[in-house]
Every structure is written in structure tokens, then in C-alpha cells.
Amino acid sequence: MQLRRQPLSAPRPGDTRPAAQRLAGPLLLLLALQGAGASGGPEDSGWLQDAEPSSRLLSQAARAALHFFNFRAASPSALQVLENVLDGRAWVNQKKEYKFDLVFTTEFYSTEEDEKRLGQCSAQVFFRNEKPRPAVNVTCSQLIKKERRQEEDYHLYKLMKQLKSPLNAVSIPDSHGYIAPSLRPVWDLAFLGSSYVMWQKTTPFLQYYMSQISSVKQWKTNDDAIDFDYTVLLHEFSTQEIIPCRIHLVWYPSKPLKVKYHCQERQTPEEASGTEDGSAMALTELSNF
Amino acid sequence: MQSSPGGGVAPRLSPVGRRILLACSFILAAALGQMNFTGDQVLRILAKNEKQLSLLRDLEGLKPQKVDFWRGPARPSLPVDMRVPFSELKDIKAYLESHGLAYNVMIKDIQVLLDEEREAMAKSRRLERSTSSFSYSSYHTLEEIYTWIDNFVTEHSDIVSKLQIGHSFENRSILVLKFSTGGSRRPAIWIDSGIHSREWITHATGIWIARKIVSEYGKDRVVTDVLNAMDIFLEIVSNPDGFAYTHSMNRLWRKNKSSRPGIFCIGVDLNRNWKSGFGGNGSNNNPCSETYHGPSPQSEPEVAAVVDFIMSHGNVKALISIHSYSQMLMYPYGHSLEPVSNQEELYHLAKDAVQALYEVHGIEYIYGSISTTLYVASGITVDWAYDSGIKYSFSFELRDTGRYGFLLPAAQIIPTAQETWMAIQTIMVHTLHHPY
Numbered sequence: 157m158q159l160r161r162q163p164l165s166a167p168r169p170g171d172t173r174p175a176a177q178r179l180a181g182p183l184l185l186l187l188a189l190q191g192a193g194a195s196g197g198p199e200d201s202g203w204l205q206d207a208e209p210s211s212r213l214l215s216q217a218a219r220a221a222l223h224f225f226n227f228r229a230a231s232p233s234a235l236q237v238l239e240n241v242l243d244g245r246a247w248v249n250q251k252k253e254y255k256f257d258l259v260f261t262t263e264f265y266s267t268e269e270d271e272k273r274l275g276q277c278s279a280q281v282f283f284r285n286e287k288p289r290p291a292v293n294v295t296c297s298q299l300i301k302k303e304r305r306q307e308e309d310y311h312l313y314k315l316m317k318q319l320k321s322p323l324n325a326v327s328i329p330d331s332h333g334y335i336a337p338s339l340r341p342v343w344d345l346a347f348l349g350s351s352y353v354m355w356q357k358t359t360p361f362l363q364y365y366m367s368q369i370s371s372v373k374q375w376k377t378n379d380d381a382i383d384f385d386y387t388v389l390l391h392e393f394s395t396q397e398i399i400p401c402r403i404h405l406v407w408y409p410s411k412p413l414k415v416k417y418h419c420q421e422r423q424t425p426e427e428a429s430g431t432e433d434g435s436a437m438a439l440t441e442l443s444n445f
Numbered sequence: 446m447q448s449s450p451g452g453g454v455a456p457r458l459s460p461v462g463r464r465i466l467l468a469c470s471f472i473l474a475a476a477l478g479q480m481n482f483t484g485d486q487v488l489r490i491l492a493k494n495e496k497q498l499s500l501l502r503d504l505e506g507l508k509p510q511k512v513d514f515w516r517g518p519a520r521p522s523l524p525v526d527m528r529v530p531f532s533e534l535k536d537i538k539a540y541l542e543s544h545g546l547a548y549n550v551m552i553k554d555i556q557v558l559l560d561e562e563r564e565a566m567a568k569s570r571r572l573e574r575s576t577s578s579f580s581y582s583s584y585h586t587l588e589e590i591y592t593w594i595d596n597f598v599t600e601h602s603d604i605v606s607k608l609q610i611g612h613s614f615e616n617r618s619i620l621v622l623k624f625s626t627g628g629s630r631r632p633a634i635w636i637d638s639g640i641h642s643r644e645w646i647t648h649a650t651g652i653w654i655a656r657k658i659v660s661e662y663g664k665d666r667v668v669t670d671v672l673n674a675m676d677i678f679l680e681i682v683s684n685p686d687g688f689a690y691t692h693s694m695n696r697l698w699r700k701n702k703s704s705r706p707g708i709f710c711i712g713v714d715l716n717r718n719w720k721s722g723f724g725g726n727g728s729n730n731n732p733c734s735e736t737y738h739g740p741s742p743q744s745e746p747e748v749a750a751v752v753d754f755i756m757s758h759g760n761v762k763a764l765i766s767i768h769s770y771s772q773m774l775m776y777p778y779g780h781s782l783e784p785v786s787n788q789e790e791l792y793h794l795a796k797d798a799v800q801a802l803y804e805v806h807g808i809e810y811i812y813g814s815i816s817t818t819l820y821v822a823s824g825i826t827v828d829w830a831y832d833s834g835i836k837y838s839f840s841f842e843l844r845d846t847g848r849y850g851f852l853l854p855a856a857q858i859i860p861t862a863q864e865t866w867m868a869i870q871t872i873m874v875h876t877l878h879h880p881y
Contacts, residue, residue, distance in 0.1 A: 210817070211811065212818070212819075237847075237848060238846075265848070326553065327696070329849070329852045329854070331584070331645075331691070331692070331696045331852070332583070332584050332852075332854070332855050333849050333852040333853050333854035333855060333857075334854060334855070365847040365850050367697060367850050367851060367852060368696070368697070368852060370549075370550075371550050371553065387549065387550075389697060391697075391850055391851070393820075394820055395729075395734070395735060395736065396699060396714075396735040396736055397734070397735050398697045398735070400549050402547075418547060420491055420547055420549060
């Protein structure tokens with residue numbers, strides 16, 4: 157079975173074939189079992205490869221991988237966002253587990269327009285039973301040296317410690333999309349915390365973006381670490397809902413991020429909550445905060 | 446129903462009514478020199494169950510009164526909005542937290558809001574007198590846009606006129622700009638923006654395009670050819686109530702502001718209220734949902750106005766509906782995966798338009814049918830337009846792809862408008878050369 161590669165050209169056409177997802181059904185499958193013949197594919201049976209995965213589905217999986225990557229890196233100066241999916245394969249099985257194999261490019265979140273440097277990542281993303289919090293295995297090319305990154309983080313940290321208090325700051329960004337330069341580190345740190353939450357909440361059908369910091373409840377820097385308690389508005393794309401999430405994080409440069417959160421789900425249903433068992437089993441730092 | 450002892454505001458009071466009450470309170474306060482709302486907040490609480498609801502009702506019954514409900518405790522999972530005076534904030538929040546009641550600060554400081562309103566009211570008396578001092582690289586309020594429209598029409602009355610096609614739910618005018626060099630009921634191109642109020646980049650793009658059209662007519666070959674044979678209708682603020690709300694209370698509001706008796710959530714998604722595949726997948730019958738389709742097709746005045754206008758015009762040949770964000774250019778259908786009959790033509794037209802867009806600033810757009818490119822969505826504008834015989838129906842999702850999303854920095858307004866214009870022009874030219 158031919159491996160389908162995403163064409164890298166601008167502009168990219170959307171698929172001429174039905175997109176997967178939606179609450180409707182699973183991926184549209186062309187052939188029967190791959191079996192042992194799959195190049196680099198899994199050997200356990202039951203996996204059916206989607207011959208033409210939609211670019212949306214692949215981008216969604218790539219973003220989930222990046223949320224996890226950003227959270228793990230715990231580096232507000234080196235946050236990555238998805239630039240383009242270069243190659244992606246998708247599988248689903250009867251147990252409604254989804255698996256993705258991706259190669260994608262990234263760019264710095266806090267970049268200025270003219271200093272666009274692209275990184276590259278490869279990732280495997282696994283969703284169990286359409287649940288959130290996918291298991292992610294991701295490796296990214298090193299865009300800047302580790303020492304340099306640590307310097308940048310420490311620089312951000314010092315800036316943050318000087319901030320008297322962004323407690324009085326109204327929404328970040330403001331309605332016009334503006335973030336005051338002095339508040340930029342706050343935004344980056346908030347995005348880092350939100351990355352954890354967005355990773356936790358992403359399913360094959362739900363994907364999140366951070367819209368705005370709507371309030372800052374606490375900003376403590378008297379001890380060594382930055383202790384940041386804030387509410388962020390997440391935008392879920394398929395339902396178009398805005399979900400307020402209260403996030404409390406503790407960050408110190410080069411240390412793992414500690415974060416707790418609670419999202420105010422407006423209505424019911426099908427999407428799992430952050431407290432439910434996600435697809436990723438092993439997740440240590442979090443519980444004892 | 447609910448009532449708050451001690452003269453609280455009835456929960457059913459409309460936002461307009463609430464604002465009037467706020468304004469009156471302020472005037473009264475100013476007159477009496479006593480009341481001050483500095484630091485007072487409005488909290489939104491979502492009670493998960495009856496137990497939590499009754500905890501809230503307990504607050505209601507406190508004497509002396511500590512809180513004042515704008516939207517009283519009714520049922521679990523319905524938001525409860527409660528004004529808390531500054532002096533009570535700490536206690537009330539501790540009460541909520543200790544009982545595990547999750548809340549959100551809806552208004553951080555009521556006095557600030559009142560002051561802003563007062564300032565806005567004063568400002569409305571000093572509005573701009575011409576469009577030359579209007580900043581095309583900033584976001585504007587509804588009043589500023591409507592004033593700009595009047596000035597714009599006055600300055601270009603040879604080819605532009607203003608039409609009022611209806612009224613919104615809160616009774617605001619729904620305005621359309623008509624660009625015409627004559628003739629009678631010429632084949633027309635319809636463009637709308639702002640159907641989802643939080644998508645501010647779309648109104649800003651619409652305004653810029655209006656100015657571009659008049660400045661290019663007579664100079665640019667393409668625009669001149671198009672306008673010599675066709676009319677252009679441009680509805681910049683398709684959802685004026687929602688738009689006003691994004692300025693006053695909730696920047697991320699999407700729907701209109703319609704309310705119905707017995708229904709506690711406000712607003713219908715105007716892009717799910719059209720009569721094509723109405724009520725299907727990709728829309729929601731829960732009034733609290735962001736994609737609530739409304740009780741019936743065209744139930745919303747903002748949608749009915751456009752339907753009535755386009756149907757009675759009878760000669761619209763292309764429809765372009767502008768949204769954000771995602772960077773996509775799409776054609777019908779949204780409600781079904783079934784391709785439209787001229788899908789091949791639309792595919793190639795979209796491809797050309799996106800290429801023209803890309804050549805301006807290198808921004809990449811995806812293109813395809815809505816259901817295969819974005820998501821399944823029912824009751825949408827372009828599906829209705831297509832089913833009504835408008836062969837060239839397109840939907841744009843402008844910048845960006847999520848970094849800023851709805852809060853696109855104003856610095857990107859002009860670049861976005863410039864590139865979008867090139868795509869729209871491509872569609873207009875194709876429509877001109879393929880009469881039907």
C-alpha cells in the first residue's frame with residue numbers, strides 16, 4: 157500500500173475527500189488490514205491505515221504533540237508552534253484508538269516576523285478510545301543551543317521578577333490584539349501553562365487554542381520560583397466554544413513545570429474532563445503539587 | 446421565578462435594560478454623591494448540582510444584602526451572574542471557594558465600565574467628520590464604523606449609496622453599501638463580513654475593501670470593468686448587536702443577541718440559521734451553545750434581512766462571506782460531504798484566488814469545500830446562497846492560524862486586507878466573465 161505524503165507546496169489544497177473526525181465517524185478507510193506488510197507500521201493486528209489522512213487531522217495531532225513538547229521543555233523563551241506538516245500517517249483500529257506518525261516544521265512562538273527560523277520535529281501520537289491527553293513521543297531539532305535557551309529563560313525570569321504585579325492588567329492581549337512589551341513574558345509563561353492544559357484536553361476531535369488571559373489572580377515572585385495563578389480563555393475549534401480555565405503554575409528556569417488547572421466546561425457531553433484518565437498513563441510531576 | 450430581595454436587578458432584564466439601569470444608578474449616584482461602584486465585580490458561577498444552587502440561594506437570602514443577582518440561581522449548569530460589592534468580595538469569594546463553587550470574574554470593576562460608557566457617550570459627540578482621518582489600520586467601534594459609512598457615502602456619492610436592509614434584534618440598523626455605476630438591477634456581487642462578531646479582522650477588511658473599490662474605479666482595469674457591468678453590495682457589520690457586545694462586555698462573543706422567553710442563554714449563531722440543511726450536523730440545538738442554530742431557519746432578523754434583500758434583488762451572481770480565523774477559502778457544501786455540481790470550477794477558482802492572495806505577502810491558505818476542509822456545518826450562509834442559485838459562493842477564513850486567533854493585532858489589518866482583496870478580485874473577475 158502506497159504511503160501517502162503530504163505535498164509541501166503553497167498553497168495547499170484541502171482534501172477532495174471527506175475529512176475524518178467530527179462527531180460523525182472514524183477515519184475513512186480504503187483498504188483492509190495492513191498486516192505485516194506495512195512499511196514501518198505496527199505489527200500488532202487491527203490497525204487500519206488511513207490512506208488519505210486530512211491535513212486538518214494531521215495538523216491537529218501535530219499540535220497535540222507540540223503542546224506536550226512545550227510543556228515538557230518548560231521553556232517560555234523557546235515555545236514552538238506548528239508551521240507545516242511535512243509528512244503524516246494515521247491509523248485507527250476497532251477499539252477506536254488513533255495513532256499518528258508525523259514529521260512537521262515549527263517556528264518560535266515569540267518570533268518577530270523577519271527572524272523566521274524553522275525547526276523540525278518527528279512525533280508519534282496515540283489516542284486511546286478517542287480520549288484526551290494523548291500519549292506523545294516527540295523529538296525536535298535543536299533550534300538553539302541548550303545553554304543559549306537557558307540564558308534566555310533566565311533572562312525572562314529576571315524580567316518577570318521585576319514585574320511589580322500584572323494583577324491590575326486587564327486582558328492580555330487587549331481587545332485589539334496588543335500585548336505590552338513588559339507583559340510579554342507573562343503571556344509566554346501563561347502559554348506554557350496552557351500548553352499543558354491543551355495537551356490534556358486534546359482528542360482526535362477537539363483542538364484548542366489560547367485566546368486570551370482574562371485575569372491574573374496571583375503573581376508571586378518573592379520566593380525563587382514564579383508562582384502564577386491566572387484564568388485563560390481557550391478556544392475549541394470544532395465546537396467554537398470559549399472555555400475559561402483557571403491555571404496555577406510554578407516555574408523556575410530549567411526546572412520542570414508544576415501546574416494545576418480547572419476548566420469551566422459549559423456543557424456536557426462527550427468530551428472528557430481533565431480529571432479523567434487520558435490516553436497517557438505515565439504522568440508524574442503533576443499530582444503532588 | 447427568581448427574585449432578589451432588597452431591590453436587586455431581575456435576572457430577566459435584557460442587557461440593554463441592565464445598562465440603562467447601570468447608567469441610571471450612576472446618574473443617581475452622581476446626583477446624590479453617594480454611590481460608587483469602584484471595585485465592585487460581577488461574578489459568573491456555574492453550579493454543578495442542586496446542592497450548589499441552594500448554597501447560592503443562601504447568599505441571596507442574606508440580610509443585610511451582600512450580593513445582587515443579575516441572573517439568579519435557576520438550574521444547575523446554567524450560569525449565575527452576581528454583582529458583589531467591593532467590600533464583600535473577599536468574603537464572598539472565600540465562601541464560593543470553600544464550597545467548591547467555580548466562578549469567573551465577568552466584570553472586574555463595574556465603575557470602570559460605567560466610566561468608559563460615560564466617556565463613550567461624550568466621545569460620540571465628537572465623532573470624526575471625514576474619512577481621511579479615519580484609521581484603516583485600527584479596530585473601531587460600531588459607532589465609529591457607522592459614522593465612517595455616512596462620511597464615505599457622502600464623499601463618494603457618485604458610486605456609493607447606503608441601504609438599510611433591516612434591524613437587528615436590539616433594533617440597530619443593518620446597513621449595506623451599494624457600489625454601482627448605473628444600470629438597473631445589474632448582476633451583483635454580495636460580500637458580507639462580521640457575521641460572527643468576535644472576528645474583528647473581517648469588519649476591518651470590509652472597510653478597507655470599500656475604500657479600495659472607490660479608489661481603484663477608473664484607475665484599475667479590473668475594478669473598472671467589474672463595476673461597469675455589475676454592482677457590488679457590501680455588508681460590513683452583519684451582526685451589529687454582537688459587535689457592540691464585543692466592545693462593551695465580551696470580546697469573544699460570537700452569536701447575535703436574540704433572547705426568547707423561557708430560554709436562559711442568549712444568542713443564535715447567525716451562520717447556522719440559514720435555510721439549507723438547517724439543524725443538521727455541525728450545528729447545535731442547545732441555546733447555550735456557540736453553534737446554536739436558533740428555533741427555525743431565518744428566525745433571526747439579521748439573517749432574514751439578508752435573505753429578503755438578496756431574494757428580492759434576484760440578480761446576485763456571487764456571494765462572499767468573510768470570517769476568521771484559519772486561513773482558508775472554501776465553497777459549499779458545509780452541511781454535506783456531497784460535492785456541488787460545479788465543484789471542479791469552484792476548486793480551480795479557489796486555487797487561483799488563493800494563489801493571488803499568496804503573492805501579496807506569502808500567506809498560505811488552504812482551499813476546498815467547507816465540509817472537507819474545515820468541518821461539517823449546517824445552515825450556513827454559502828450553502829443557502831448556492832441552493833438559491835448563486836453559483837459562485839465562497840467563504841473566507843482570514844488570518845491567522847491560531848497564534849492570535851480572534852485577537853489579531855491591528856498591525857495585521859492592512860496586510861490581511863490587501864491579500865484578501867486580491868483573492869476577492871479573482872472571484873469577481875471570474876463571475877464577470879462567466880455570466881449565467
